[in-house]
Amino acid sequence: MTNVSNPYLTVKAVAKKRLATPIALVCAFFGVAVAYSTVELFLRGETGSGVISCFLFAAVMTPVYRIFRHAYRKLSARRIAEALIPLSEESLTFDQLQTVLSSEKAIQQIKTLIGKGYLQNLQIDLAERTVALYVPEDSFVRWVCPGCGAKNRARKGGALRCKYCDQPFAKEQPKQL
Numbered sequence: 591m592t593n594v595s596n597p598y599l600t601v602k603a604v605a606k607k608r609l610a611t612p613i614a615l616v617c618a619f620f621g622v623a624v625a626y627s628t629v630e631l632f633l634r635g636e637t638g639s640g641v642i643s644c645f646l647f648a649a650v651m652t653p654v655y656r657i658f659r660h661a662y663r664k665l666s667a668r669r670i671a672e673a674l675i676p677l678s679e680e681s682l683t684f685d686q687l688q689t690v691l692s693s694e695k696a697i698q699q700i701k702t703l704i705g706k707g708y709l710q711n712l713q714i715d716l717a718e719r720t721v722a723l724y725v726p727e728d729s730f731v732r733w734v735c736p737g738c739g740a741k742n743r744a745r746k747g748g749a750l751r752c753k754y755c756d757q758p759f760a761k762e763q764p765k766q767l
């Protein structure tokens with residue numbers, strides 16, 4: 591799974607809960623049964639029991655709601671984290687980020703997902719209207735240019751060229767630091 595190495599996703603965002611689906615199904619099943627009997631109680635004029643039944647319905651449906659909310663947040667976090675991976679900028683403005691994620695609610699969503707523990711390594715600066723991205727060190731290649739001897743650092747997957755003399759990075763050079 592590629593998401594494991596995504597620096598913006600927390601353990602919570604990638605962990606699999608094996609019991610989530612069976613629990614949701616069982617609760618939803620009881621939820622339908624309780625909803626049915628609640629309607630019955632109200633129709634029979636047993637308002638007191640009907641109200642209690644409503645509370646029971648809420649109690650049964652809460653885990654279902656939480657499981658769906660968790661699944662939705664995981665999906666949103668992954669979508670955002672995957673969109674941020676190709677970026678090498680250390681900081682983006684709110685506008686740039688909203689363009690990258692093609693959503694006007696992106697900032698609010700990121701804020702919530704950080705707060706709820708699904709996203710990490712992102713720092714929202716409300717005053718400056720920027721989001722700082724943590725770019726992990728192991729996503730960089732370091733090498734000494736065989737042409738001019740300059741030390742270079744570039745993001746893997748990008749164009750690996752010396753920033754001083756434009757000589758391309760050559761793998762056969764045993765100079766990679």
Ligand SMILES: [Zn+2]
Pocket residue numbers: 735736737738739740752753754755756757
């Ligand atoms: Zn060079």
